[in-house]
Amino acid sequence: MSTSADRPRSRWRVAAALIVIGALYEGVARSGTFPAALLPTLPTVARAMADGIIDGSLPAHALSTLSRVLLGLAIGIGIGLPLGVLMGRYRPVENFVLPLAGALMPIPSLAWVPVFILWFGLGNAAAVAIVTYAALFPMLLNAWSGVRAVNPIWLRAGSAMGAGEHTLFWKVILPGSLPFLIIGLRQAFLRAWIAVVGAEMLAASDWGLGWVIFDAKEFLRADIMLAALAVIGLIGFAFERLVFGSLERATVLRWGMVRAQEP
Amino acid sequence: MPHIELRDVSLTYDTPSGRVAGVAGASFNVEQSEFVCLVGPSGCGKSTLLNIIAGFLLPTAGELRIGGKPVTGRDIDRGIVFQDFAQLFPWRTALSNVAFGLEMRGLRRPERERIALEQLRLVKLEKFAKAYPHHLSGGMQQRVAIARALAYDPAVLLMDEPFAALDALTRDDMQRLLAEVWHRSRKTVVYVTHNVAEAVYLADRVVVMSPHPGTVKCQLSISLPRPRDPLSVEFLACQKELLGHLTRPPEP
Numbered sequence: 001m002s003t004s005a006d007r008p009r010s011r012w013r014v015a016a017a018l019i020v021i022g023a024l025y026e027g028v029a030r031s032g033t034f035p036a037a038l039l040p041t042l043p044t045v046a047r048a049m050a051d052g053i054i055d056g057s058l059p060a061h062a063l064s065t066l067s068r069v070l071l072g073l074a075i076g077i078g079i080g081l082p083l084g085v086l087m088g089r090y091r092p093v094e095n096f097v098l099p100l101a102g103a104l105m106p107i108p109s110l111a112w113v114p115v116f117i118l119w120f121g122l123g124n125a126a127a128v129a130i131v132t133y134a135a136l137f138p139m140l141l142n143a144w145s146g147v148r149a150v151n152p153i154w155l156r157a158g159s160a161m162g163a164g165e166h167t168l169f170w171k172v173i174l175p176g177s178l179p180f181l182i183i184g185l186r187q188a189f190l191r192a193w194i195a196v197v198g199a200e201m202l203a204a205s206d207w208g209l210g211w212v213i214f215d216a217k218e219f220l221r222a223d224i225m226l227a228a229l230a231v232i233g234l235i236g237f238a239f240e241r242l243v244f245g246s247l248e249r250a251t252v253l254r255w256g257m258v259r260a261q262e263p
Numbered sequence: 264m265p266h267i268e269l270r271d272v273s274l275t276y277d278t279p280s281g282r283v284a285g286v287a288g289a290s291f292n293v294e295q296s297e298f299v300c301l302v303g304p305s306g307c308g309k310s311t312l313l314n315i316i317a318g319f320l321l322p323t324a325g326e327l328r329i330g331g332k333p334v335t336g337r338d339i340d341r342g343i344v345f346q347d348f349a350q351l352f353p354w355r356t357a358l359s360n361v362a363f364g365l366e367m368r369g370l371r372r373p374e375r376e377r378i379a380l381e382q383l384r385l386v387k388l389e390k391f392a393k394a395y396p397h398h399l400s401g402g403m404q405q406r407v408a409i410a411r412a413l414a415y416d417p418a419v420l421l422m423d424e425p426f427a428a429l430d431a432l433t434r435d436d437m438q439r440l441l442a443e444v445w446h447r448s449r450k451t452v453v454y455v456t457h458n459v460a461e462a463v464y465l466a467d468r469v470v471v472m473s474p475h476p477g478t479v480k481c482q483l484s485i486s487l488p489r490p491r492d493p494l495s496v497e498f499l500a501c502q503k504e505l506l507g508h509l510t511r512p513p514e515p
Binding site for chain 1 (some may be wrong): 347
């Protein structure tokens with residue numbers, strides 16, 4: 001288990017890795033092997049990011065990307081979580097949904113972009129639909145696995161103490177499958193975050209970090225592209241650490257249901 | 264009237280190679296407040312029988328009555344403790360695990376926490392009320408499980424080798440504690456074990472079972488005074504007698 005004393009050390013290691021990679025990049029960028037317009041130095045990228053933040057455009061783009069992700073994620077979880085739980089509990093639901101999920105899951109969400117544009121038109125609806133599609137399957141499959149992985153002895157103990165079907169579900173099956181549900185949430189967010197950028201490049205007009213990158217290509221602004229990429233990475237990382245990390249620490253880690261990751 | 268009555272209880276499983284008898288025609292009684300141990304080699308159907316009494320399995324033939332009423336399934340008149348330490352809910356504190364049965368009975372929080380704390384005190388774990396199971400040792404987890412099974416005051420306590428996975432020293436402590444808890448609560452207990460010394464230490468009566476198919480071989484009353492001294496001559500004689508019943512081939 002990682003103790004609180006290990007945490008600063010792992011932070012140092014992350015920082016050291018970032019510094020080494022940054023220095024390498026900077027060295028190559030300054031060597032003049034590639035044109036500066038294609039491989040801008042880090043200060044140039046930082047300046048592009050600062051400009052975007054100061055004029056308010058970058059936060060606005062990030063916000064619209066984030067709102068698409070959160071909406072699509074909410075719909076994807078809203079469908080995937082209950083459906084996965086039902087699959088784990090009831091054989092007929094499993095028999096019906098599993099082959100369907102098996103056939104749809106291997107299709108990359110970006111392959112749906114043209115189809116969704118056709119159905120929903122250019123703009124938010126298509127982008128949200130793609131995010132929903134991307135988030136749905138990880139949540140569905142993890143909820144399904146989680147319910148099946150609930151230790152049968154908990155169910156026997158619960159029912160011996162007088163818990164009915166309904167109570168068993170809320171007080172035993174749901175908390176018992178939480179390690180898997182959190183993995184599902186994490187993966188759903190990750191897939192959604194990946195999908196939204198692609199969806200914005202193709203389907204959304206004018207707003208969003210994906211659109212910023214795509215648009216900057218027209219003007220050969222590699223610095224803006226890299227700045228937007230950095231923002232995408234940072235937001236994803238922050239969510240992973242802050243939201244899901246603290247959710248895990250407050251629940252399954254605290255209860256000893258999963259072991260802490262080695263730093 | 265006996266508290267628990269088994270009459271020719273049988274259970275057959277359907278397996279790919281045909282029907283297999285798990286328990287065949289088992290009959291015995293358990294009196295009110297009596298401590299009965301089911302003892303036998305593995306495969307003798309003692310755990311199956313306990314699961315039938317618990318209502319997890321329905322017998323394919325025969326009759327089971329508790330308190331004069333035929334048993335048709337699970338009910339909260341029986342508390343059960345398993346061998347597996349994992350039986351506690353890891354997401355609930357010791358206190359809240361013990362309170363689960365009371366919660367199912369619709370008691371309000373202050374009331375059920377008061378009773379749960381009382382039960383934890385009975386197994387000497389009141390200091391660990393706020394601890395999660397993964398912070399407790401195996402022996403402590405089993406004590407929480409006993410408190411949990413007793414908390415909602417079932418008339419019968421069923422125990423399936425609860426101390427089998429503990430080290431010898433802890434097991435001795437736990438047996439002493441259980442004898443004490445039983446003495447105070449006066450529950451009717453059915454206790455499955457394959458440990459002869461444990462059975463002699465705990466039981467008023469031992470039901471000896473033999474395998475293939477699982478059936479009752481004989482019954483042995485143990486009238487040693489309590490608390491029992493496992494090193495006394497009488498205790499060892501009792502142990503020897505029980506061992507003799509277990510190893511003797513069945514009469515033709």
